[in-house]
Amino acid sequence: MPASTTxxxxxxxxxxxxxxxxxxxxxxxxxAIELSETLIVEESGVxxxxxxxxxxxxxxxxxxxxxATDSVTLDAGAKLMGDIEAPRVILADGAAFKGSVKVTxxxxxxxxxxxxxxxxxxxxxxxxxxxxxxxIPRVRAARPDAPPPQEDEPTVVVRxxxxxPAQKAPKKAPPKPAKAxxxxxxxxxxxxxxxxxxxxxxxxxxxxxxxxx
Amino acid sequence: MANTVIGSTIVIDGEISGEEDLTxxxxxxGRIALREHIHVEPTGVxxxxxxxxxxxxxxTVTGDIHATERAELKSNCRVVGDIRAPRILIADxxxxxxxxxxxx
Amino acid sequence: MATASPGTCxxxxxIAVRGTISGEEDLIxxxxxEGSVSLAGHLTVAAEGVxxxxxxxxxxxxxxxxxxxxxxxxxxxxxxxxxxxxxIRAPRVIIRDGxxxxxxxxxxxxxxxxxxxxxx
Numbered sequence: 001m002p003a004s005t006t007x008x009x010x011x012x013x014x015x016x017x018x019x020x021x022x023x024x025x026x027x028x029x030x031x032a033i034e035l036s037e038t039l040i041v042e043e044s045g046v047x048x049x050x051x052x053x054x055x056x057x058x059x060x061x062x063x064x065x066x067x068a069t070d071s072v073t074l075d076a077g078a079k080l081m082g083d084i085e086a087p088r089v090i091l092a093d094g095a096a097f098k099g100s101v102k103v104t105x106x107x108x109x110x111x112x113x114x115x116x117x118x119x120x121x122x123x124x125x126x127x128x129x130x131x132x133x134x135x136i137p138r139v140r141a142a143r144p145d146a147p148p149p150q151e152d153e154p155t156v157v158v159r160x161x162x163x164x165p166a167q168k169a170p171k172k173a174p175p176k177p178a179k180a181x182x183x184x185x186x187x188x189x190x191x192x193x194x195x196x197x198x199x200x201x202x203x204x205x206x207x208x209x210x211x212x213x
Numbered sequence: 214m215a216n217t218v219i220g221s222t223i224v225i226d227g228e229i230s231g232e233e234d235l236t237x238x239x240x241x242x243g244r245i246a247l248r249e250h251i252h253v254e255p256t257g258v259x260x261x262x263x264x265x266x267x268x269x270x271x272x273t274v275t276g277d278i279h280a281t282e283r284a285e286l287k288s289n290c291r292v293v294g295d296i297r298a299p300r301i302l303i304a305d306x307x308x309x310x311x312x313x314x315x316x317x
Numbered sequence: 318m319a320t321a322s323p324g325t326c327x328x329x330x331x332i333a334v335r336g337t338i339s340g341e342e343d344l345i346x347x348x349x350x351e352g353s354v355s356l357a358g359h360l361t362v363a364a365e366g367v368x369x370x371x372x373x374x375x376x377x378x379x380x381x382x383x384x385x386x387x388x389x390x391x392x393x394x395x396x397x398x399x400x401x402x403x404x405i406r407a408p409r410v411i412i413r414d415g416x417x418x419x420x421x422x423x424x425x426x427x428x429x430x431x432x433x434x435x436x437x
Contacts, residue, residue: 005220005239008216010233015225015228017226018226019224021223031227071414079428091410091412093411098424100420101422103417
Protein backbone atom coordinates (compact mmCIF):
# COMPACT_ATOMS: atom_id res chain seq x y z
CA MET A 1 0.00 0.00 0.00
CA PRO A 2 1.46 3.33 -0.91
CA ALA A 3 2.37 5.15 2.26
CA SER A 4 3.05 8.63 1.09
CA THR A 5 0.67 11.03 -0.49
CA THR A 6 1.27 12.19 -4.02
CA UNK A 7 -0.71 14.66 -6.03
CA UNK A 8 0.03 13.85 -9.65
CA UNK A 9 0.86 16.34 -12.37
CA UNK A 10 -2.68 16.81 -13.62
CA UNK A 11 -4.22 17.13 -10.19
CA UNK A 12 -5.41 20.50 -9.04
CA UNK A 13 -6.55 20.94 -5.45
CA UNK A 14 -8.29 24.11 -4.41
CA UNK A 15 -8.66 24.24 -0.69
CA UNK A 16 -6.93 23.14 2.41
CA UNK A 17 -4.76 20.10 2.87
CA UNK A 18 -3.99 18.82 6.35
CA UNK A 19 -1.95 15.77 7.14
CA UNK A 20 0.50 13.86 9.24
CA UNK A 21 2.54 12.30 6.51
CA UNK A 22 4.76 13.34 3.66
CA UNK A 23 3.09 15.06 0.75
CA UNK A 24 4.53 15.24 -2.72
CA UNK A 25 3.00 17.76 -5.07
CA UNK A 26 3.56 17.26 -8.78
CA UNK A 27 0.40 19.12 -9.72
CA UNK A 28 -1.10 22.23 -8.33
CA UNK A 29 -2.46 23.29 -4.96
CA UNK A 30 -4.25 26.58 -4.32
CA UNK A 31 -5.12 27.29 -0.73
CA ALA A 32 -3.25 26.09 2.31
CA ILE A 33 -1.12 23.14 3.33
CA GLU A 34 -0.49 22.08 6.91
CA LEU A 35 1.63 19.03 7.49
CA SER A 36 3.47 17.58 10.43
CA GLU A 37 5.89 15.96 8.02
CA THR A 38 7.67 16.84 4.81
CA LEU A 39 6.21 18.69 1.86
CA ILE A 40 7.97 18.24 -1.45
CA VAL A 41 6.99 20.47 -4.33
CA GLU A 42 8.38 18.71 -7.37
CA GLU A 43 9.62 20.40 -10.52
CA SER A 44 6.22 20.24 -12.13
CA GLY A 45 4.51 21.31 -8.93
CA VAL A 46 2.87 24.67 -8.43
CA UNK A 47 1.71 25.63 -4.97
CA UNK A 48 -0.11 28.88 -4.36
CA UNK A 49 -0.67 28.49 -0.69
CA UNK A 50 0.33 29.30 2.81
CA UNK A 51 2.49 26.37 3.84
CA UNK A 52 3.22 24.97 7.26
CA UNK A 53 5.21 21.79 7.59
CA UNK A 54 8.12 20.25 9.40
CA UNK A 55 10.34 20.27 6.34
CA UNK A 56 9.65 21.87 3.00
CA UNK A 57 11.59 21.04 -0.13
CA UNK A 58 10.85 23.10 -3.21
CA UNK A 59 11.89 22.22 -6.74
CA UNK A 60 8.94 23.82 -8.47
CA UNK A 61 7.04 27.02 -7.96
CA UNK A 62 5.68 28.25 -4.65
CA UNK A 63 3.87 31.52 -4.17
CA UNK A 64 3.00 32.04 -0.54
CA UNK A 65 4.59 32.11 2.85
CA UNK A 66 6.40 29.05 4.06
CA UNK A 67 6.76 28.17 7.73
CA ALA A 68 8.69 25.09 8.73
CA THR A 69 9.49 23.74 12.16
CA ASP A 70 12.68 22.18 10.89
CA SER A 71 13.91 23.29 7.49
CA VAL A 72 13.12 24.91 4.18
CA THR A 73 15.21 23.87 1.21
CA LEU A 74 15.03 25.52 -2.19
CA ASP A 75 16.69 23.26 -4.71
CA ALA A 76 18.02 24.37 -8.05
CA GLY A 77 15.12 25.33 -10.27
CA ALA A 78 12.88 26.29 -7.38
CA LYS A 79 11.01 29.55 -7.54
CA LEU A 80 9.62 30.95 -4.34
CA MET A 81 7.83 34.22 -3.82
CA GLY A 82 6.98 34.65 -0.20
CA ASP A 83 8.48 34.80 3.23
CA ILE A 84 10.24 31.92 4.91
CA GLU A 85 10.29 31.16 8.60
CA ALA A 86 12.32 28.18 9.73
CA PRO A 87 15.23 27.25 11.95
CA ARG A 88 17.16 26.08 8.91
CA VAL A 89 16.96 27.67 5.50
CA ILE A 90 18.95 26.31 2.58
CA LEU A 91 19.10 28.01 -0.78
CA ALA A 92 20.81 26.03 -3.50
CA ASP A 93 22.56 27.62 -6.41
CA GLY A 94 20.02 27.96 -9.17
CA ALA A 95 17.10 28.56 -6.85
CA ALA A 96 15.14 31.77 -7.23
CA PHE A 97 13.69 33.48 -4.22
CA LYS A 98 12.04 36.75 -3.43
CA GLY A 99 11.00 37.41 0.12
CA SER A 100 12.31 37.54 3.60
CA VAL A 101 13.93 34.91 5.74
CA LYS A 102 13.33 34.68 9.42
CA VAL A 103 15.28 32.15 11.34
CA THR A 104 13.11 30.90 14.15
CA UNK A 105 14.23 29.11 17.23
CA UNK A 106 17.89 29.14 18.00
CA UNK A 107 18.86 28.90 14.38
CA UNK A 108 21.97 27.06 13.40
CA UNK A 109 24.48 26.55 16.16
CA UNK A 110 25.70 29.90 17.42
CA UNK A 111 29.38 30.50 17.36
CA UNK A 112 31.12 31.16 20.60
CA UNK A 113 33.01 34.22 19.53
CA UNK A 114 29.91 35.96 18.42
CA UNK A 115 29.46 37.63 21.77
CA UNK A 116 31.80 40.39 20.80
CA UNK A 117 29.85 41.14 17.71
CA UNK A 118 26.52 41.16 19.36
CA UNK A 119 27.66 43.87 21.68
CA UNK A 120 28.95 46.07 18.92
CA UNK A 121 26.40 48.80 18.95
CA UNK A 122 24.28 49.49 15.91
CA UNK A 123 25.13 53.11 16.62
CA UNK A 124 28.68 52.57 15.61
CA UNK A 125 27.45 51.31 12.34
CA UNK A 126 26.63 54.03 9.89
CA UNK A 127 28.19 56.64 12.08
CA UNK A 128 31.43 56.42 10.24
CA UNK A 129 30.26 55.93 6.75
CA UNK A 130 32.44 58.46 5.07
CA UNK A 131 35.53 58.73 7.14
CA UNK A 132 38.29 56.41 7.88
CA UNK A 133 38.61 56.98 11.55
CA UNK A 134 41.91 57.08 13.26
CA UNK A 135 40.81 54.66 15.85
CA ILE A 136 37.91 52.49 16.53
CA PRO A 137 36.77 51.49 19.92
CA ARG A 138 37.75 47.93 20.00
CA VAL A 139 35.07 45.52 20.79
CA ARG A 140 36.36 43.62 23.69
CA ALA A 141 34.13 44.63 26.52
CA ALA A 142 31.82 41.73 26.05
CA ARG A 143 34.55 39.19 25.98
CA PRO A 144 35.45 38.66 29.58
CA ASP A 145 37.01 35.37 28.74
CA ALA A 146 39.12 36.73 25.95
CA PRO A 147 42.78 37.37 26.56
CA PRO A 148 43.56 40.98 27.40
CA PRO A 149 44.00 42.95 24.20
CA GLN A 150 47.31 44.39 23.27
CA GLU A 151 47.22 48.09 23.78
CA ASP A 152 49.46 48.83 20.86
CA GLU A 153 47.29 46.90 18.51
CA PRO A 154 47.09 48.74 15.20
CA THR A 155 43.68 50.05 14.50
CA VAL A 156 43.52 51.06 10.90
CA VAL A 157 45.79 49.78 8.27
CA VAL A 158 44.55 49.22 4.82
CA ARG A 159 46.96 48.84 2.07
CA UNK A 160 47.55 46.84 -0.93
CA UNK A 161 49.51 43.79 -0.07
CA UNK A 162 51.59 41.74 -2.32
CA UNK A 163 51.33 38.77 -0.16
CA UNK A 164 54.24 36.45 -0.07
CA PRO A 165 53.19 32.85 -0.27
CA ALA A 166 54.19 32.20 3.28
CA GLN A 167 51.90 34.94 4.48
CA LYS A 168 48.97 33.85 2.53
CA ALA A 169 45.77 33.91 4.35
CA PRO A 170 45.34 30.61 6.06
CA LYS A 171 42.93 28.38 4.34
CA LYS A 172 40.01 28.09 6.59
CA ALA A 173 38.01 25.08 5.87
CA PRO A 174 34.75 26.19 7.40
CA PRO A 175 33.71 23.62 9.93
CA LYS A 176 30.99 21.45 8.58
CA PRO A 177 27.91 21.80 10.67
CA ALA A 178 27.04 18.77 12.66
CA LYS A 179 23.85 17.40 11.25
CA ALA A 180 22.57 16.86 14.72
CA UNK A 181 19.53 18.96 14.07
CA UNK A 182 18.17 16.60 11.50
CA UNK A 183 18.37 13.64 13.81
CA UNK A 184 15.89 14.80 16.35
CA UNK A 185 12.98 14.48 14.09
CA UNK A 186 11.19 11.87 16.07
CA UNK A 187 11.33 13.88 19.21
CA UNK A 188 9.94 16.89 17.46
CA UNK A 189 7.21 15.13 15.64
CA UNK A 190 4.64 15.37 18.35
CA UNK A 191 5.13 18.98 19.16
CA UNK A 192 5.47 20.11 15.60
CA UNK A 193 1.81 20.55 14.99
CA UNK A 194 1.17 22.71 17.96
CA UNK A 195 4.15 24.83 17.46
CA UNK A 196 3.02 26.03 14.10
CA UNK A 197 0.27 28.00 15.67
CA UNK A 198 1.92 29.63 18.63
CA UNK A 199 5.34 30.39 17.41
CA UNK A 200 7.64 32.19 19.77
CA UNK A 201 8.90 35.44 18.39
CA UNK A 202 12.62 35.61 18.13
CA UNK A 203 13.86 38.79 19.67
CA UNK A 204 15.72 40.59 16.98
CA UNK A 205 19.12 41.49 18.02
CA UNK A 206 19.41 44.47 15.81
CA UNK A 207 17.11 46.82 14.16
CA UNK A 208 16.17 45.43 10.84
CA UNK A 209 16.40 47.45 7.72
CA UNK A 210 13.33 46.87 5.73
CA UNK A 211 12.77 49.63 3.31
CA UNK A 212 15.97 49.38 1.35
CA UNK A 213 15.28 48.04 -2.07
CA MET B 214 3.50 8.95 -13.90
CA ALA B 215 2.71 7.88 -10.41
CA ASN B 216 -0.93 7.79 -9.51
CA THR B 217 -2.26 10.31 -7.15
CA VAL B 218 -2.62 9.01 -3.64
CA ILE B 219 -4.27 10.77 -0.73
CA GLY B 220 -2.73 9.09 2.30
CA SER B 221 -4.62 7.97 5.38
CA THR B 222 -3.71 10.96 7.57
CA ILE B 223 -4.43 13.51 4.87
CA VAL B 224 -7.52 15.70 4.98
CA ILE B 225 -8.34 17.77 1.93
CA ASP B 226 -11.02 20.35 2.37
CA GLY B 227 -11.78 21.79 -1.01
CA GLU B 228 -11.94 20.77 -4.59
CA ILE B 229 -9.85 18.23 -6.46
CA SER B 230 -9.77 18.18 -10.22
CA GLY B 231 -7.53 16.31 -12.58
CA GLU B 232 -7.04 13.85 -15.35
CA GLU B 233 -5.45 10.90 -13.65
CA ASP B 234 -6.31 8.06 -11.32
CA LEU B 235 -6.92 8.93 -7.70
CA THR B 236 -6.59 6.63 -4.71
CA UNK B 237 -8.07 7.89 -1.47
CA UNK B 238 -6.99 6.46 1.87
CA UNK B 239 -7.63 9.68 3.75
CA UNK B 240 -10.41 12.22 3.85
CA UNK B 241 -11.69 14.50 1.13
CA UNK B 242 -14.40 17.06 1.76
CA GLY B 243 -15.74 19.29 -0.95
CA ARG B 244 -15.83 18.22 -4.54
CA ILE B 245 -13.96 15.82 -6.81
CA ALA B 246 -13.99 16.15 -10.57
CA LEU B 247 -11.83 13.65 -12.39
CA ARG B 248 -11.79 12.09 -15.82
CA GLU B 249 -10.25 8.81 -14.76
CA HIS B 250 -10.62 6.26 -12.00
CA ILE B 251 -11.21 6.90 -8.31
CA HIS B 252 -10.50 4.23 -5.77
CA VAL B 253 -11.75 4.83 -2.25
CA GLU B 254 -9.82 2.46 -0.01
CA PRO B 255 -11.36 1.02 3.19
CA THR B 256 -9.85 3.84 5.26
CA GLY B 257 -10.96 6.48 2.77
CA VAL B 258 -13.70 8.94 3.65
CA UNK B 259 -15.22 11.20 1.05
CA UNK B 260 -17.73 13.86 1.89
CA UNK B 261 -18.06 15.31 -1.54
CA UNK B 262 -19.91 15.18 -4.77
CA UNK B 263 -17.93 13.12 -7.22
CA UNK B 264 -17.62 13.30 -10.98
CA UNK B 265 -15.46 10.68 -12.58
CA UNK B 266 -15.24 8.09 -15.31
CA UNK B 267 -15.13 5.09 -12.98
CA UNK B 268 -15.15 4.68 -9.24
CA UNK B 269 -14.61 1.81 -6.83
CA UNK B 270 -15.67 2.35 -3.24
CA UNK B 271 -14.39 0.23 -0.37
CA UNK B 272 -14.59 3.00 2.19
CA THR B 273 -17.11 5.68 2.94
CA VAL B 274 -18.70 8.14 0.54
CA THR B 275 -21.23 10.76 1.53
CA GLY B 276 -22.32 12.66 -1.52
CA ASP B 277 -23.59 12.15 -5.00
CA ILE B 278 -21.59 10.08 -7.43
CA HIS B 279 -21.71 10.69 -11.14
CA ALA B 280 -19.62 8.22 -13.11
CA THR B 281 -19.60 8.40 -16.89
CA GLU B 282 -18.71 4.70 -17.17
CA ARG B 283 -19.01 2.66 -14.04
CA ALA B 284 -19.54 2.76 -10.29
CA GLU B 285 -18.70 -0.18 -8.10
CA LEU B 286 -19.59 -0.47 -4.43
CA LYS B 287 -17.56 -3.20 -2.76
CA SER B 288 -18.65 -5.11 0.28
CA ASN B 289 -18.19 -3.24 3.55
CA CYS B 290 -18.35 0.12 1.84
CA ARG B 291 -20.77 2.76 3.04
CA VAL B 292 -22.30 5.09 0.51
CA VAL B 293 -24.93 7.72 1.23
CA GLY B 294 -25.99 9.65 -1.83
CA ASP B 295 -27.36 9.29 -5.29
CA ILE B 296 -25.46 7.34 -7.91
CA ARG B 297 -25.71 8.05 -11.60
CA ALA B 298 -23.75 5.78 -13.96
CA PRO B 299 -24.44 3.54 -16.97
CA ARG B 300 -23.06 0.55 -15.06
CA ILE B 301 -23.48 0.17 -11.34
CA LEU B 302 -22.24 -2.78 -9.29
CA ILE B 303 -23.21 -3.18 -5.68
CA ALA B 304 -21.56 -6.07 -3.90
CA ASP B 305 -23.12 -8.19 -1.22
CA UNK B 306 -22.33 -6.56 2.12
CA UNK B 307 -22.22 -3.04 0.79
CA UNK B 308 -24.20 -0.38 2.65
CA UNK B 309 -25.95 2.02 0.33
CA UNK B 310 -28.57 4.63 0.90
CA UNK B 311 -29.73 6.72 -2.02
CA UNK B 312 -31.12 6.49 -5.49
CA UNK B 313 -29.65 4.78 -8.51
CA UNK B 314 -29.89 6.21 -11.98
CA UNK B 315 -28.49 4.06 -14.77
CA UNK B 316 -29.53 6.20 -17.67
CA UNK B 317 -26.09 7.77 -17.58
CA MET C 318 38.39 30.05 -0.59
CA ALA C 319 40.34 32.43 1.58
CA THR C 320 43.42 32.20 -0.53
CA ALA C 321 45.08 35.36 -1.59
CA SER C 322 46.27 35.84 -5.10
CA PRO C 323 48.16 38.84 -6.36
CA GLY C 324 45.62 41.59 -6.57
CA THR C 325 43.92 40.55 -3.40
CA CYS C 326 43.71 42.85 -0.43
CA UNK C 327 43.51 41.32 2.99
CA UNK C 328 42.22 42.99 6.07
CA UNK C 329 43.93 40.91 8.67
CA UNK C 330 42.42 39.62 11.80
CA UNK C 331 43.76 42.37 14.02
CA ILE C 332 42.70 45.13 11.67
CA ALA C 333 39.56 47.19 12.04
CA VAL C 334 38.40 49.59 9.37
CA ARG C 335 35.69 52.14 9.69
CA GLY C 336 34.58 54.04 6.62
CA THR C 337 34.21 53.35 2.97
CA ILE C 338 36.26 50.76 1.23
CA SER C 339 36.21 50.87 -2.52
CA GLY C 340 38.36 49.09 -4.99
CA GLU C 341 38.70 47.00 -8.04
CA GLU C 342 40.30 43.91 -6.72
CA ASP C 343 39.37 41.05 -4.51
CA LEU C 344 39.18 41.63 -0.81
CA ILE C 345 39.41 39.26 2.10
CA UNK C 346 38.19 40.41 5.47
CA UNK C 347 39.55 38.52 8.41
CA UNK C 348 39.21 41.44 10.77
CA UNK C 349 36.54 44.01 11.19
CA UNK C 350 34.95 46.46 8.77
CA GLU C 351 32.35 49.08 9.56
CA GLY C 352 30.84 51.44 7.04
CA SER C 353 30.46 50.41 3.46
CA VAL C 354 32.28 48.33 0.90
CA SER C 355 32.08 48.98 -2.81
CA LEU C 356 34.13 46.57 -4.79
CA ALA C 357 34.48 45.61 -8.39
CA GLY C 358 35.70 42.25 -7.33
CA HIS C 359 35.12 39.34 -5.06
CA LEU C 360 34.72 39.79 -1.33
CA THR C 361 35.45 37.04 1.12
CA VAL C 362 34.43 37.44 4.71
CA ALA C 363 36.53 34.86 6.44
CA ALA C 364 35.25 32.86 9.37
CA GLU C 365 36.69 35.31 11.86
CA GLY C 366 35.72 38.38 9.84
CA VAL C 367 33.04 40.77 10.99
CA UNK C 368 31.53 43.22 8.52
CA UNK C 369 29.00 45.80 9.61
CA UNK C 370 28.57 47.52 6.32
CA UNK C 371 26.47 47.77 3.26
CA UNK C 372 28.16 45.82 0.51
CA UNK C 373 28.12 46.53 -3.19
CA UNK C 374 30.30 43.93 -4.81
CA UNK C 375 30.56 41.60 -7.75
CA UNK C 376 30.31 38.56 -5.59
CA UNK C 377 30.70 37.71 -1.96
CA UNK C 378 31.27 34.60 0.09
CA UNK C 379 30.50 34.93 3.76
CA UNK C 380 31.99 32.58 6.28
CA UNK C 381 31.97 35.06 9.13
CA UNK C 382 29.45 37.71 10.04
CA UNK C 383 27.83 40.43 7.98
CA UNK C 384 25.33 42.97 9.22
CA UNK C 385 24.20 45.18 6.39
CA UNK C 386 22.57 45.11 3.02
CA UNK C 387 24.32 43.20 0.27
CA UNK C 388 24.09 43.98 -3.40
CA UNK C 389 26.04 41.70 -5.69
CA UNK C 390 26.13 41.72 -9.47
CA UNK C 391 26.77 37.99 -9.67
CA UNK C 392 26.36 36.00 -6.51
CA UNK C 393 26.11 35.88 -2.74
CA UNK C 394 27.08 32.72 -0.90
CA UNK C 395 26.50 32.23 2.79
CA UNK C 396 28.55 29.34 4.09
CA UNK C 397 27.85 27.10 7.08
CA UNK C 398 28.55 28.89 10.33
CA UNK C 399 28.19 32.31 8.75
CA UNK C 400 25.74 34.87 10.10
CA UNK C 401 24.19 37.42 7.81
CA UNK C 402 21.63 40.01 8.85
CA UNK C 403 20.39 42.31 6.13
CA UNK C 404 18.77 42.38 2.77
CA ILE C 405 20.33 40.67 -0.21
CA ARG C 406 19.94 41.59 -3.82
CA ALA C 407 21.72 39.42 -6.35
CA PRO C 408 20.94 37.21 -9.33
CA ARG C 409 22.28 34.18 -7.47
CA VAL C 410 21.96 33.68 -3.76
CA ILE C 411 23.18 30.53 -2.10
CA ILE C 412 22.54 29.78 1.55
CA ARG C 413 24.15 26.61 2.80
CA ASP C 414 22.81 24.43 5.53
CA GLY C 415 24.08 25.69 8.85
CA UNK C 416 24.21 29.31 7.80
CA UNK C 417 22.24 31.92 9.70
CA UNK C 418 20.41 34.49 7.65
CA UNK C 419 17.88 37.06 8.71
CA UNK C 420 16.63 39.45 6.09
CA UNK C 421 15.13 39.49 2.68
CA UNK C 422 16.30 38.16 -0.64
CA UNK C 423 15.52 39.78 -3.94
CA UNK C 424 16.44 37.77 -7.02
CA UNK C 425 15.12 38.79 -10.37
CA UNK C 426 12.95 36.05 -11.77
CA UNK C 427 9.51 35.60 -13.16
CA UNK C 428 6.72 33.15 -12.68
CA UNK C 429 3.94 32.76 -15.19
CA UNK C 430 1.63 35.74 -14.93
CA UNK C 431 -1.51 33.70 -14.52
CA UNK C 432 -0.17 32.34 -11.27
CA UNK C 433 0.04 35.80 -9.81
CA UNK C 434 -3.47 36.78 -10.78
CA UNK C 435 -5.96 36.82 -8.01
CA UNK C 436 -3.37 36.65 -5.28
CA UNK C 437 -4.42 38.59 -2.28
